[in-house]
Amino acid sequence: MLVLLTSCSESADPLPDAVIAQLDRTNNTIADLNADGDELPANVLLQSVLRAEVAGTTLRIVVAAPSGEFVSAKSVVDRYGGTAISYQSERATFEGASRDMTGSQLERAVGAAKIQSDIGESAAAFTNVLESEGLEKRNGTLVRTALLLLFIPAALFMLSGAWSYLQARKRRLRRHYQFVNRKAVLIDWAGQLGPEVESLRPIVAASPDNAAQRTWHDSREFVSSISTALAAATTVGELDVAEMRVGRTAIKLRNLRSSLSQ
Structure with missing residues (x-):
């Protein structure tokens, strides 16, 4: 099984029209391209989506047919944002991507998901990491760091000005x-x-x-x-x-x- 992991820092292929047609539907976060194969564990997947939503990110799940083209999770995130996990039916290939999670948390979630035997259990394991750890936001960390870097010179300037004034x-x-x-x-x-x-x-x-x-x-x-x-x-x-x-x-x-x- 090939496992792919990305935190949305590299280019991705465009999404197939069949995926867009399903994910563009209101409140639809699961794209099933394996209509002729085994039925998906829809309830388990929906529960994973809801748990991820509570944790703070919108999770989209794509399942491609065994003989079809694999859909990049990063392509899903590039178009819709949030977080995505993508499977090839029978789990020949699996990928996770997120615009919200930190790279290290995404890696842990993918690591937990890839060892499960079927798609439902894999998606549940992925969201277990989110639920237990809480969402580690990439942008929040960057914003806090940027604000801190901006604040430090300003604070030093204010302190130096106050010191000069006092002297x-x-x-x-x-x-x-x-x-x-x-x-x-x-x-x-x-x-x-x-x-x-x-x-x-x-x-x-x-x-x-x-x-x-x-x-x-x-x-x-x-x-x-x-x-x-x-x-x-x-x-x-x-x-x-x-x-x-x-x-x-x-x-x-x-x-x-x-x-x-x-």
Whole structure:
């Protein structure tokens, strides 16, 4: 006995008109081309078709006459889809094909069917595999794999984007914290100059040195305005300028006190 197995990945011969005429009939899934031979076990074959339908695939069964042309199961599947098993009467040749089952499951089903002694038992053994294992869909696996392959780059892109966003946000927060902290330090430093200016007032007033008096007045004006300027600062550049001016003013006041104390 010659056993053929295909999962519909190769070319097949066109279906004979006699097969098409029978399978094109509504709700007919069995094509019997052996009208002059032994009667088919129709009830057993119909039960196999129904069990396959419950499992998730439409099963079509073709039986050719012993002296007739063998009908390829793949040709049946190419035209009608689903699953097909094809016999030569007296089981000289047997083939299974499916557009729904995976290749490995089809191989197991054909293996179970080919060891049976007659067509009815063979078809029942074929559907036993479907019924016990459940349908392993070829397309479902491919679709899941394709979706997974599409999802992985998208997920990686989203994760990399989220990581970049979090890192950028962390840097912005760190810069903001540093800016706010530096501004607070400068405001505190500038605030310490106020008491120094006031403590020099009587000394400068008693001094005949006009340059010392101008230095004191300039420093007093700066100290009275710097806190407001610092509070309104929004850039690092503004803080840099303010820090230099506060530093210079602190040095001027120190030098002024030193010169007036001599």
